[in-house]
Amino acid sequence: MTESYCTVCKERESFFYRKYSGQRLCKRCFSKSVEAKVRATITKYHMLEFDDKLAVAVSGGKDSLSLLHILSKLQKRRPKTTLIAVTVDEGIKGYRDEALDIAVENCKTLEIPLHVVSFKNLFGLTLDELITKIRASGQKTGLTSCAYCGVLRRRAMNVAAREVGATKIATAHTLDDEVQTVFMNILRGDITRLSKEKPVTNQVHPMFVRKIKPFCEIPENESALYAYVKKIPFQDTPCPYASEALRNDVRAMLNNMEEKHAGTKFTVSRAMERLRPIIEQATIKGDFKTCIECGEPSTQELCKTCEMLHQIS
């Protein structure tokens, strides 16, 4: 048996070397292993009740579509779990419109309903219009486009999930996303947030739909490879507003570390699993009020979303 055969089935030719486990895998055993890992992650973190109605956040990129395909497969073993894809249309010309078409196409193939909510409908303006307005006003808010979009997108996703009666939201954050966020939070000195980014969010308020991250132990390159192996159509052009310089630096550093010391990302992720409850217990939780403007839950009188919308109006 030569090195070119799959370590698992020992029959088919390998096409991928998983450095952190030492395995060489064929396409079939690779896909099966990713699906098994997602299943194990869902079990490990008690992500799903048997009768959950799960809103899957679909952007149209490789990660969210790989997740949708895998969850659709797993659903066959969980007949009481229902899936609905949810896409937030921020209103980014030449980018999100294309991604939406791809999301529609995938949902059709998988026979999963798709619910779309737009910034325009929810907040009265598209991200394009919002960014144009900010740039025109010459305001120096110190916030990147991603910061605005992130706050509004999280709100939109939560509203969408409630609209479809979802009991949970699944997002396709990968191991890489999680570990990058750990380092970004430390570099920004945000200790409290270290405990908030977790595989299953707490039910902090009845109006927040809990989020689960079934890909939190799947490396990003494997999520991409899964989409490639399964010939899943996805959008691979980057967002024209992408501006998270810090994340890019952290990503490069972590990929470099992983290259030299395979398994580093898993090590950090496991360390955070131990650290998170310690911080959580020690951190004083703010009470949730109701935003005086939109009625959504907020720790401040005026929620972050309304604050941002005020800023630019």
Added chain:
Amino acid sequence: MTESYCTVCKERESFFYRKYSGQRLCKRCFSKSVEAKVRATITKYHMLEFDDKLAVAVSGGKDSLSLLHILSKLQKRRPKTTLIAVTVDEGIKGYRDEALDIAVENCKTLEIPLHVVSFKNLFGLTLDELITKIRASGQKTGLTSCAYCGVLRRRAMNVAAREVGATKIATAHTLDDEVQTVFMNILRGDITRLSKEKPVTNQVHPMFVRKIKPFCEIPENESALYAYVKKIPFQDTPCPYASEALRNDVRAMLNNMEEKHAGTKFTVSRAMERLRPIIEQATIKGDFKTCIECGEPSTQELCKTCEMLHQIS
């Protein structure tokens, strides 16, 4: 007043731009600001009692000699505090011998007594001999030279401090060292150690002399600049065994971040100040036993130092 004048005295020409504070400083105001910061750090963390006998760990490099010079200055305001320089001679031909000469020279100038302890005397062999032995045996311990040296050097320093009757040991770990160690511990998944690296160590056992780090808020480049401005002779050749690949990667990443976002290292350091007590409280502390071989305090039957010495004998 042009840009070339010192922001503080507005009289002398500036030679250094401190990006994180926005100040341009002349040599005099720069040195004074570093000395003031060290004084403030000592006060902030209650590093010294009025009558401490302080062993200053002097390697002969820029950081430890800058520290020795500054502490010697501060001592003039604290007549009851006594200083004694302590150097560990690991036995590295062509490196430590040269550094030792420089340490002797500096102590003479400052009129501070110097106490030297050697690996040879304490452990029966020099680091050169130890490394040669390990390499010859072909043992794959997975440990770098720095790992061996670190354990033995910490022991040697503690023994030396006790020999001279010191009540505390001052080491020249800079802000950079501290922040690098935070990231290294996270990348290694070592949560417990995150809380152990602190400005003043706890008195965990009467045989351990407490350590203080008066440079923990001084960036490494400023410690180097201080030595340069004060024309302090120091050794600047790197250790021939230096092999901490992970630290080098982390250092490069952090310097890159600091360059792009001035103040990042301070941000991380302050975040750790908040995180440390949280972890400390949640971490179960191991009881100290007495090592069955050498009688030094240890959490294991056989201490780490004896374990290493056994491994190579």
